[in-house]
Amino acid sequence: MALALLLLIGLATLIFWLYRLNKEYYVLAFFAKRVRTKDGRPVDSIAPTIKGRTIFGNSFDLFGLEDVEIFTQRHNRAVKMGCSFLEYVKGLAVYNVIDADTFETILNNKDLITKGIVYDFVHSVLRLGLLTSTGQKWHSNRKLLTPTFHFNILGQFIEVFKAESLKFAQQFEGNAESTVSLTELIPRFTLNSICETAMGIKLDDMAAKGDRYRENFGMIENRFIKRMGNPLFWNDTIYNLFGPSDEKIFLKEIHDFSSEIVAKRRELFAQEIKDKKGSGPEEDDIYIKKKQRFAMLDTLIMAEKDGLINHEGICEQVDTLMFAGFDTTSIAIIFGLMNMGIYQDQQELCYQEICEHIADDFSNLDANQLSKLKYLECFIKESMRLYPSAPSVSRQTAKNTELSNGLILPPRAQIVLNIYELHRNPKYWSSPLEFQPERFLPENSKGRHTYAYVPFSAGQRNCIGQKYAMLEIKTIMCVVLKKFRILPIVKPQDLVFCSGITMGCKTNVKVKLVKRS
Ligand code: HEM
Numbered sequence: 052m053a054l055a056l057l058l059l060i061g062l063a064t065l066i067f068w069l070y071r072l073n074k075e076y077y078v079l080a081f082f083a084k085r086v087r088t089k090d091g092r093p094v095d096s097i098a099p100t101i102k103g104r105t106i107f108g109n110s111f112d113l114f115g116l117e118d119v120e121i122f123t124q125r126h127n128r129a130v131k132m133g134c135s136f137l138e139y140v141k142g143l144a145v146y147n148v149i150d151a152d153t154f155e156t157i158l159n160n161k162d163l164i165t166k167g168i169v170y171d172f173v174h175s176v177l178r179l180g181l182l183t184s185t186g187q188k189w190h191s192n193r194k195l196l197t198p199t200f201h202f203n204i205l206g207q208f209i210e211v212f213k214a215e216s217l218k219f220a221q222q223f224e225g226n227a228e229s230t231v232s233l234t235e236l237i238p239r240f241t242l243n244s245i246c247e248t249a250m251g252i253k254l255d256d257m258a259a260k261g262d263r264y265r266e267n268f269g270m271i272e273n274r275f276i277k278r279m280g281n282p283l284f285w286n287d288t289i290y291n292l293f294g295p296s297d298e299k300i301f302l303k304e305i306h307d308f309s310s311e312i313v314a315k316r317r318e319l320f321a322q323e324i325k326d327k328k329g330s331g332p333e334e335d336d337i338y339i340k341k342k343q344r345f346a347m348l349d350t351l352i353m354a355e356k357d358g359l360i361n362h363e364g365i366c367e368q369v370d371t372l373m374f375a376g377f378d379t380t381s382i383a384i385i386f387g388l389m390n391m392g393i394y395q396d397q398q399e400l401c402y403q404e405i406c407e408h409i410a411d412d413f414s415n416l417d418a419n420q421l422s423k424l425k426y427l428e429c430f431i432k433e434s435m436r437l438y439p440s441a442p443s444v445s446r447q448t449a450k451n452t453e454l455s456n457g458l459i460l461p462p463r464a465q466i467v468l469n470i471y472e473l474h475r476n477p478k479y480w481s482s483p484l485e486f487q488p489e490r491f492l493p494e495n496s497k498g499r500h501t502y503a504y505v506p507f508s509a510g511q512r513n514c515i516g517q518k519y520a521m522l523e524i525k526t527i528m529c530v531v532l533k534k535f536r537i538l539p540i541v542k543p544q545d546l547v548f549c550s551g552i553t554m555g556c557k558t559n560v561k562v563k564l565v566k567r568s
Contacts, residue, residue, distance in 0.1 A: 080108025080139035084461035086146065089453055097456050098146065100137040101128055108139035113280040118273075118549035119557060121280060125550065129472040141282040143168070144464040149472040151479060151500035156455045157446060157466055158502070158510035164189065167445030167465045168285065172278050173552060175302055176271050178363075180371025181515065189512075192368065195354055196515060199249075199347040205519055206418045207344050208248040212523045213416055215244045216530035224534065228565045233388055235559070238265050238381040244523055245376035250312050250369065251319060251346025257311070264308045267301040268374065272551045274298055279550070309369045313362075316348050347372065372516075378553050379440035380520050384527055385560050386438035387431055391532065392539035392562040394486055401427045402532050409529050421525045429488040431524055435506040437486065442471035442554045444508055470505060471554070479503035535564040 069078060077083040080103075086094050094100070103109040113121055128136070129149050138145040148154060157163055165185040177183050181192050198204075219240045223229040242261050246254045254261045274295060277284070284290045351365045360368075391398045401424075408423045409416050445467045452460045460466070475483045479500055480490070489495055507514035514520070531537070540561040549555035 077108050077139040077144075079106050080110055081142040083108065083139040083142050083144055084463075085139075086137055086144050086461065086464065087459045089457045089459055092457065094137070094458070097458055098135050098137050099132060100139070101132060103138070107141075109145070110139070110141045110282055112138070112140075114282075116280055118276045118551065118555060119547060121276065121550040122548045122555070125469075126472070126548075129469060140465075141285065144461055146458070146460060146464060146466045147469055148466060149469050149476055151473065151476075151502040153454065153456060154468055154473060154505060154509075155500075155502040157468060158505070158508065158512075160452070161511065162450075162452065163446045163448065163466070164512055165447050165449060167447050167467065169275075169279055169445060171287075172275050173271070175298070176268075176305060177371050177374060178367040180367040182371050182375055184367075191359075192364075193515070195350065195359060196347070196368065199350045200515055200519060202418070202518065204345055204347075205522055208244075208519065209417055209421070209522055209526060210344075211247045212244055212526035213413055213530070215240055215247070216527040217413075218243075219527065220530050220534050223564050224566065226566070228563055230540065231562055231564055233385040233560045233562060234556075237384050237388075238377065240527065241377040241381040241384065241523070242373075244380075245373055246312065248344075248519075249347040249372050249376060251316050251344070251348055252312050257308075260308055260311075264305060264373075265377075267305050268378070270301045271298070271305070272553075272555070275552055276550055305370070306366070309366055309373060312373075313348070313365055313369055316346065317352060320346075320349050320352055375514075376516055376519070379516075380523050382438065382440040382554050382556075383431070383435055383520065383524050385556075387434045387524060387528060388531065388537060388562055389539070389541060389560050390430070390434045390486060391528075392537040393542065397430055397486075397488055398532070398537060401430055401528070402536075405529050405532055409533065411533070413530065413533075416526065416529060418522065421522060421529075424525060424529070426488065427525060427528060428521070429491040431521070431528070432491045432504070432506075433486060433488040436474045436480075436490075436504060437484075438554060439470045439474055439506045440554050441506070441508070443467055443469045468505075468508075470508075473503065473505070476503070531564070534567060536567055538563040538565060 072078055075085060077085055086098070088094055088097060101109065104112045104114075113124070116124065129147065132147075132149075135146065135148045135150050135153055138147065148157065166183060170183050174183060179188060181189065181196060184192065219236065222236075223231060239258075239261065242265060243254045246252050246261070278290060278294070284294055348365075348369060351360055351368055354360045355362070355365060391401070404424055404426045408420050445465055447466065448460050448462055448464045450462050452464070454460065474480070477483050480503070502509065507517040507520075540563055541558060545558055546560075547557040549557055
C-alpha cells in the first residue's frame with residue numbers, strides 16, 4: 052500500500068515536472084527550447100505554431116517526401132498560415148518568416164550572421180567559403196573579395212558576357228526557328244561566363260569536364276534534399292556511416308575540377324606578371340587600369356603571397372564563387388527568357404528599348420548603355436520576384452534573441468527567410484501571381500516595404516555578386532532579343548517546382564527562337 056502510494060506520488064511528480072518542463076521545452080520534439088514573448092503575450096498571437104504530422108512536433112514532417120512534395124508542403128503551409136509561423140523540429144525551434152518587417156529585423160541584426168544548420172549539409176562541397184562561413188573568417192574574406200566586385204572590374208567582364216551570349220545565339224542563327232531547351236543550355240553559358248570572368252580560365256578545352264561538374268552538383272543537391280527530409284541524417288557521423296556512399300565520388304570530381312582551374316590560373320597569372328615586368332614601370336598595377344582583364348581569382352592568389360589566405364582557403368572561395376555564380380544566374384536567365392516568350396507585349400517593349408540603346412553589332416554594349424535599359428530591368432526584377440533563384444535563406448541564433456515583434460528566440464533557433472513566399476505575399480503585392488514588370492517603375496514602387504523584395508537578400512550578408520548578375524542577365528537578354536523573337540512553349544501552370552539548394556524546377560523549360568529578319 053505504502054509502495055503504491057509512493058509510486059503514485061512519484062508518477063504525479065514526474066507528470067508535474069514534465070508539464071512544467073513542457074512549458075519551456077517542446078518535450079516530444081526532442082526537447083526543443085520554446086520561443087517566448089517579451090511581454091508574456093501568447094506566442095501564437097505573434098507567430099502561430101503549425102501542427103506536426105506526428106506527436107514529435109514537426110520533426111518528421113518532411114520524412115519520406117520527395118523534393119516536389121517538400122516544395123509543395125512548404126508552400127501550402129505558408130499559404131495556409133498567411134503569416135510567419137513556428138515549427139519545432141528535432142530539438143530546434145524553426146521560425147518561418149514570410150513578412151517584410153521580420154525580414155528587415157533579421158537581415159539588419161549584426162548578431163545574426165551565422166547561417167542555419169542546413170548549410171552544414173553543403174560544407175562537404177563548399178567547405179567554409181564566403182557563403183557558408185561565419186565570424187572572423189567570413190569578415191576577413193568578405194573584405195578581401197569585395198574589391199573584386201568593383202564596378203570597374205565588372206565593366207570589363209561585359210566583353211566576356213557578350214562573347215558567350217553571341218556563342219549561345221550562334222547555335223540557332225542558321226535556322227529560321229529553333230526549339231531551345233533553356234534548362235539544358237543556359238547553365239553551360241553561365242558556367243563558361245563565371246569561369247572566364249571570376250577564374251580567368253576559358254572552359255573551351257574543358258567543356259566536357261564543365262558538363263560533368265554541373266551534373267555532379269545536381270547529384271549533391273539531390274542528396275541535400277534527402278538529408279533535409281530525414282532528421283536522423285542531420286548528424287554528420289550518422290550520415291557518413293549510413294548515408295549514400297557514392298557522394299564522395301561526386302565531391303572528388305567537383306573539387307578536382309576547381310583545383311584544376313586554380314592550377315591553370317596560377318600558371319597564366321604568373322606568366323602575365325612576367326610578361327608585364329618587361330613592358331615598363333606603369334604596367335605594375337595589375338588590377339584595374341590594364342587593357343588586360345583581371346580575374347577575381349587573381350586577388351586570392353595575390354593574397355596568398357601576403358599570407359592572408361592559403362591554398363585550401365583559395366579552393367573554398369573558388370568552389371563557392373563558381374557554385375553561387377553559375378546556378379543562380381542560370382535560373383534567373385531561364386525564367387527571364389521563358390517569361391519573354393509568355394508575355395509578348397512586354398517582350399516587344401524590351402525589344403524596342405534595346406534597339407534604341409544598343410547598336411546592331413553590339414559594339415556599344417557596355418555598362419553605361421545597359422544602365423539605360425530601364426524597362427528591361429523592371430522585366431528581370433519581376434521575373435525574379437516570381438522565380439527567385441534562392442527561394443529561401445536561413446540563419447541561426449547564438450543566444451536568446453529578442454525581435455522587434457516581441458518574440459524571444461532561444462539559442463540555436465533556425466530562422467528561415469522564405470523569399471519565394473515573401474515575393475508572393477498579397478500584403479505587399481496586388482494580384483501577386485500576375486506578371487507585371489510595371490510594378491517596379493519608380494512611381495509604382497513608392498510606399499512599398501523596402502524588404503518586400505529581396506532576391507539578393509540584404510544587410511551584411513547580401514549577395515556579393517548582384518551587380519555582376521544583373522550585367523550578365525541583361526547582356527544575354529540584349530543579344531537574344533535582338534537576334535530572335537521568343538515564342539512560348541511552356542506555361543507558368545506547367546512548371547513543377549521542387550526543393551533544392553536553389554530554386555528547383557522539374558520542368559524542362561523550352562522556348563521557340565524565331566530569327567528576326
Ligand atoms: C541572379 C543571380 C543571383 C541571385 C538571385 C543571388 C542570390 C543570393 C542570395 C539570396 C544570397 C544570400 C544567401 C544567404 O544568405 O545564405 C547570396 C549570397 C552570395 N552570393 Fe549571390 N546571387 C546571385 C548571383 C551571384 C553571383 C553571380 C555570384 C558570384 C559571382 C554570387 C556570389 C554570392 C556569394 C559569394 C554569396 C555569399 C555572400 C556572403 O555571405 O558574404 N551570387 N546570393
